Amino acid sequence: MIGRLNHVAIAVPDLQAAAAQYADVLGARVGAPQDEPEHGVTVVFIELPNTKIELLYPLGENSPIRGFLDRNPSGGIHHICYEVDDINAARDRLGAQGARVLGDGEPRIGAHGKPVLFLHPKDFNGTLIELEQV
Ligand SMILES: CC[C@H](C(=O)O)C(=O)SCCNC(=O)CCNC(=O)[C@H](O)C(C)(C)COP(=O)(O)OP(=O)(O)OC[C@H]1O[C@@H](n2cnc3c(N)ncnc32)[C@H](O)[C@@H]1OP(=O)(O)O
């Protein structure tokens, strides 16, 4: 069911500084910040040869990553995103196996314009998983 690793997301306390570090210190190709108000974050994507890094910064009062940054003030790996062919079939299969799909269970359009869902970290070894239909 899960396919390629689409991205690894890192929540950061300073988006501009983190983007500059990837560009200047790590020599990576860094995109421009993009606000995602539906998801309560501003994201910066870093293109790697085999996947992407997604830098995350809270946007708005109810950002879902605010608690994570409060617990991890220096930032940290927030989630990993796997690609799936059919996100509704994936959701139904996971639900049938007892995995908790976050939110109302309906896919939402993510930063790449594709449907995404999130699975509860407590069900997957303390790792927040995002699924993206590609
Ligand atoms: C623009 C879209 C973009 C894209 O790629 O397209 C994105 O990726 S958007 C990314 C931001 N959106 C989300 O993360 C949505 C899903 N996340 C959530 O709904 C929350 O973050 C949630 C429910 C995972 C955690 O909420 P909260 O931080 O308020 O903490 P809780 O007290 O509810 O947490 C319960 C339990 O889980 C642990 N936890 C929380 N976040 C993570 C994490 N990222 N990785 C691992 N574990 C996490 C938390 O510590 C609690 O553990 P406990 O032992 O019970 O204290």
Ligand SMILES: [Co+2]
């Ligand atoms: Co993501």
